[in-house]
Amino acid sequence: MKHYQRWILAGMMIVLPCLARATDRVLIPAGEFKMPAVLSKKSIPVKAFYLDRDPVTNKEFLEFIKLNPEWAKSKTKRIFADKNYLNHWSHDFSYEDSRYDKMPVVQVSWYAARSYCFWKGGRLPTIAEWEYVALFPFPGGPPLQSLILEWYGKSSEWPLPAVMSGPANSAGIYDLHGLIWEWVEDFNSSLVTGESRADSALDKNLFCGAGSAGAADPSDYAAFMRYAFRSSLKAAYTVQNLGFRCAQDKEPL
Amino acid sequence: MSSLKTFTIGTLAVLSLAAQGAWASENIKGEEVAVLTDAPAVPPPIQRKHATKVIVNLETKEIKMRLADGVDYTFWTFGGKVPGKFIRIREGDHVEFHLHNHPSSKLPHNIDLHAVTGQGGGAEGSFTAPGHSSTFSFKALNPGLYVYHCATAPVGMHIANGMYGLILVEPKEGLPKVDREFYVMQSEFYTKGKYGSPGLQPFSMAKAVEEKADYVVFNGSVGALAGDNAMKAKTGETVRLFVGNGGPNLVSSFHVIGEIFDKVYVEGGKLINENVQTTLIPAGGSAIVDFKIQTTGTYILVDHSIFRAFNKGALGMLKVEGDADKDVYSGKTKDGIYLPEGGVIQEISTKEPKLIPAKTLEDRIAAGKRIYESSCFACHQTNGQGLPGAFPPLAKSDYLNNNKEKAISAVVNGLEGEIKVNGKDYNSVMPAQLLSDEEAANVLTYVYSVWGNSKKSVSPQEVKAARKK
Numbered sequence: 001m002k003h004y005q006r007w008i009l010a011g012m013m014i015v016l017p018c019l020a021r022a023t024d025r026v027l028i029p030a031g032e033f034k035m036p037a038v039l040s041k042k043s044i045p046v047k048a049f050y051l052d053r054d055p056v057t058n059k060e061f062l063e064f065i066k067l068n069p070e071w072a073k074s075k076t077k078r079i080f081a082d083k084n085y086l087n088h089w090s091h092d093f094s095y096e097d098s099r100y101d102k103m104p105v106v107q108v109s110w111y112a113a114r115s116y117c118f119w120k121g122g123r124l125p126t127i128a129e130w131e132y133v134a135l136f137p138f139p140g141g142p143p144l145q146s147l148i149l150e151w152y153g154k155s156s157e158w159p160l161p162a163v164m165s166g167p168a169n170s171a172g173i174y175d176l177h178g179l180i181w182e183w184v185e186d187f188n189s190s191l192v193t194g195e196s197r198a199d200s201a202l203d204k205n206l207f208c209g210a211g212s213a214g215a216a217d218p219s220d221y222a223a224f225m226r227y228a229f230r231s232s233l234k235a236a237y238t239v240q241n242l243g244f245r246c247a248q249d250k251e252p253l
Numbered sequence: 254m255s256s257l258k259t260f261t262i263g264t265l266a267v268l269s270l271a272a273q274g275a276w277a278s279e280n281i282k283g284e285e286v287a288v289l290t291d292a293p294a295v296p297p298p299i300q301r302k303h304a305t306k307v308i309v310n311l312e313t314k315e316i317k318m319r320l321a322d323g324v325d326y327t328f329w330t331f332g333g334k335v336p337g338k339f340i341r342i343r344e345g346d347h348v349e350f351h352l353h354n355h356p357s358s359k360l361p362h363n364i365d366l367h368a369v370t371g372q373g374g375g376a377e378g379s380f381t382a383p384g385h386s387s388t389f390s391f392k393a394l395n396p397g398l399y400v401y402h403c404a405t406a407p408v409g410m411h412i413a414n415g416m417y418g419l420i421l422v423e424p425k426e427g428l429p430k431v432d433r434e435f436y437v438m439q440s441e442f443y444t445k446g447k448y449g450s451p452g453l454q455p456f457s458m459a460k461a462v463e464e465k466a467d468y469v470v471f472n473g474s475v476g477a478l479a480g481d482n483a484m485k486a487k488t489g490e491t492v493r494l495f496v497g498n499g500g501p502n503l504v505s506s507f508h509v510i511g512e513i514f515d516k517v518y519v520e521g522g523k524l525i526n527e528n529v530q531t532t533l534i535p536a537g538g539s540a541i542v543d544f545k546i547q548t549t550g551t552y553i554l555v556d557h558s559i560f561r562a563f564n565k566g567a568l569g570m571l572k573v574e575g576d577a578d579k580d581v582y583s584g585k586t587k588d589g590i591y592l593p594e595g596g597v598i599q600e601i602s603t604k605e606p607k608l609i610p611a612k613t614l615e616d617r618i619a620a621g622k623r624i625y626e627s628s629c630f631a632c633h634q635t636n637g638q639g640l641p642g643a644f645p646p647l648a649k650s651d652y653l654n655n656n657k658e659k660a661i662s663a664v665v666n667g668l669e670g671e672i673k674v675n676g677k678d679y680n681s682v683m684p685a686q687l688l689s690d691e692e693a694a695n696v697l698t699y700v701y702s703v704w705g706n707s708k709k710s711v712s713p714q715e716v717k718a719a720r721k722k
Contacts, residue, residue: 084356084384153327153455155317156357181359221407221458225360228406232361232382239383240356 025050025122025248026172033132036223046132051125052245054163054174055104055182056116058095064116066093071112078236081109085238102162104180104243110235113183117246124185125247127230131223134176136169144177148222151178156241183244187230279304279345286310289338292472293484295434295495296341299423304345311338313362313381313403313416314355320442320468321475321566322626323451328415328473329362329403335473336438336499337401337418344396344425349388350375356384361405363387367537368399368420376404396424398521398539400497409501413443413461415473417499419539424523431543432490437478439507439534439556439567440499441466448565449627464502469561471554471569476626478554478569480635488575491515491545494554500536506557507532507540509571511550516543531557548578551640563631610691614698614710621699624692629700632683637704643681645674648704657709661719664693690716 028051032043065071072092076085086107089095108116110124117123125133137144164174176182233239284306288296314333320326331337342348354362361382365374369391372378378389403416419438443461444454448468460467471478478484486492498505508531517529521539526532532540546552554569555562562568626635632644639646647653652674653660662668667685671678688696690713697711 149458150455152359154453155315155327156359158357221410224407225410229361229382232380232405234382237382237385241359241383 024053025246026053027250028129028133028171028173031132033135035128035131036135036220044128044132046128048250049125049129050122050248050250051129051133051171051173052122052247053168053172055180055243055245056113057163058089058100058103058105061105061108061116062093062095064119068115068119069093071115076112080111080236082236082238085109085112087238097159099159103160104163104175106160106180106240106243107238108183108243109238110183110187110233113244114185117244120246122246122248124183124244127184127186127189129247130176130182130184131226133169133171133173136171136173138167138169141167145220145222148177148225152222152225158240181226181229181239181242183242184230187233188235281306281347284308287340287342289332289340290436291332291334291338292336292436292438293478295339295421295436298427298430298434299341299343301343304343304347306347306349307342308349308351309340310351310353311340311364312353312355313358315358315360317453319474320444320454320470321449323623324444324449324475325453326414326442326444327453327455329360329411330415331364331401331403331418335415335417336436336440336497337416339418339436339495340401340420341423342393342420343423344393346393346422347390348393349390350379351386351388352379352381353386354381354383358383360411362403362411362416363405364401365404366391366399366401366420368393368395368397368401368422370394373404374401380405393422396422396523398422398495398497398518398541400499400537400539402499402537409461410456410458412499412501414456415440415499417497419495419497421495428493428541429543431493433484433486434493434495435484435571436495437471437554437569438473438497438499439469439471439505440473441501441503441565442468442470444468449623451623461501466503466561466565469503469556469565469567471567475566476635479630480570483551483570483572486546486571486573488546488549488573488578491543492571493541493543495539495541496534497539498534498536502536503556503558503561504536505534505567507534507542508555508557509542509544510553510555512544512546512552514542514544517541546573547581549573549575550582568631610713617695617698617710618702620692621695621697621702624688624696625699628686628688629696637700637706639674641677643679645672645677645679645681647700647706649706650674653700654707654709657711657715658719661693661697661711661716664688664697665716665719666721690714690720 028049030046030048032045035044069075073086073089074092084107088100088107114124135144161179163179166175166178168174169176282303282305285308287307287309289311290296311331312333313329313331315327315329316333317325317327328335352364361380363376363380365376367374369375371391375389375391379387381387399420399422401418401420403411405411417438417440419436443457443465444450444467445457446454468475476482496507514529514532515527517526517532518524518541519526519532521541532542534540550573552571552573554571556567633639633647637647645652652672663683664686665688668683671680686693693716694711694713701707701709701711
């Protein structure tokens with residue numbers, strides 16, 4: 001275990017003594033990158049932060065619900081999660097299918113995902129953070145784009161494969177591509193250009209004839225699909241192929 | 254001068270008022286749920302003499318289906334098939350449209366109907382996440398046959414994967430009555446492997462951007478309108494085809510071999526052209542064609558950009574039974590305007606393609622079947638029955654079964670001039686097929702193994718020996 005991880009864990013024990021062991025969080029170094037498929041060629045700076053190694057599983061989410069029963073299926077208000085919230089779980093506090101243990105949790109709303117991350121002493125990653133880490137390549141693996149497009153080219157599977165079934169990228173992060181979509185903190189400001197734009201101006205990027213007008217590189221379809229997907233969401237929505245993982249600020253030392 | 258001006262302006266004003274009032278004057282009476290059909294079926298003509306509220310429910314779904322024999326593709330669909338469901342409404346109708354995105358979908362979808370006047374043709378009002386539904390409504394202002402398609406970014410990819418269909422807005426007075434109506438939609442697919450490469454084929458963006466289609470098909474897959482799936486009609490009937498072109502890129506030169514379109518509703522609109530051989534259908538456009546069938550035969554639908562028909566799958570059939578009219582067509586001459594070729598590229602290659610030799614007779618037959626279905630069926634037909642007067646049969650063929658060397662030679666060296674097969678004369682050309690010894694042995698062994706033929710097997714060595722030195 002690296003020294004900073006030990007520090008973080010120790011810190012969390014003090015702050016949140018009720019917690020079970022947090023998922024492994026990996027330190028992502030600071031850097032800057034050009035967001036794929038957006039008009040602005042400006043580099044976006046990203047501060048160093050921690051990111052979960054893999055998506056949150058059903059088993060981990062069940063722990064959260066047992067300790068936070070207000071997020072159980074039957075207790076959650078519709079404005080915080082639509083009626084399909086956790087619809088693959090048989091009960092409020094169990095899902096009776098051991099295959100789900102290692103499967104990423106899906107059918108969770110943005111509110112539920114966010115609450116989980118706060119409870120775990122973290123937050124959802126931002127679009128910029130998520131896209132930044134998503135650009136890290138797979139050492140000796142397939143090119144990112146072909147990997148992503150291959151996933152779009154397959155019909156949905158159920159149950160989903162277990163987390164960490166595939167290789168990690170060079171940042172040590174698993175499952176960013178090819179398993180599920182993931183919630184981000186600012187999902188509804190997709191297609192940002194570097195300047196902050198009003199949401200009302202976003203829709204012009206989504207419809208016929210403008211679908212690629214906003215793209216720096218129209219051939220970057222793979223990234224485009226993520227923006228289109230995020231744009232179709234509302235915070236209370238739950239989707240069969242949509243889960244999440246948490247991030248955490250790196251405390252200034 | 255001034256009186257003329259006044260007169261003109263007055264007339265224009267009256268005309269424009271009339272045009273504006275045309276649809277506004279009709280009241281909506283009652284409501285109904287639209288009957289939607291999968292191609293090649295078309296919903297029944299509208300009998301109503303008034304506008305109504307029509308409720309349309311359409312589901313978007315991503316599913317793996319057959320693109321060609323041995324080839325699968327993950328299609329994105331409107332209603333589970335490609336093309337999407339046919340929608341039939343009447344001019345002046347008020348349409349309440351519900352788009353449902355199946356929970357298993359990986360992607361959001363929406364719909365842009367070219368029949369809609371308004372933002373994005375409905376795209377803006379129907380953008381739907383997986384597992385959700387959207388509702389919007391529109392008024393059918395203009396009659397015509399319109400394409401609809403998904404318009405979610407990246408638009409090209411959603412269309413390339415199969416998200417298109419047709420919506421017919423019948424004019425108030427309806428369309429002239431015909432005996433049979435069919436729904437045909439051309440589109441093309443861009444796959445990682447070349448035409449016929451087996452397995453689940455992923456979408457190739459590079460090819461789509463370069464507009465190099467591997468498959469050009471009618472109704473979503475190779476053979477969707479051929480053989481047992483052919484459309485059927487009887488002599489004396491008038492047939493109407495609602496033809497669309499989903500693209501995403503290519504323009505169709507739509508033609509029916511052996512028929513002349515008596516009427517073409519040009520581009521699916523009001524203009525009627527008569528006696529047309531080939532009509533142009535733009536990507537994202539349509540045409541309605543009517544023709545009366547005077548005699549029997551198998552009429553072949555093609556995109557007359559002809560390599561698409563015989564090498565990429567753009568071939569459909571209309572089989573007509575009934576009484577043959579020998580006066581219209583004698584049945585003894587052949588239509589020799591052009592000679593269709595097999596699906597193999599006809600050129601001299603300097604390097605031998607690498608092939609894994611077939612290990613067993615079963616392997617050979619299976620490999621041969623794939624070659625037959627991509628290279629031979631266009632002329633010799635799906636069950637080897639041939640086309641009378643033009644292409645000799647392979648099923649129970651005496652020419653084939655009596656002499657293996659002649660059969661091999663016909664494949665690898667080509668065949669020209671008069672021959673007799675099962676007592677009938679043929680005088681046609683078969684081009685030499687560019688097949689390796691292994692491939693030729695496979696396809697011949699397959700042909701011998703089916704349709705009541707003599708079960709002979711052909712080896713690559715025999716093919717090698719039969720080649721002209």
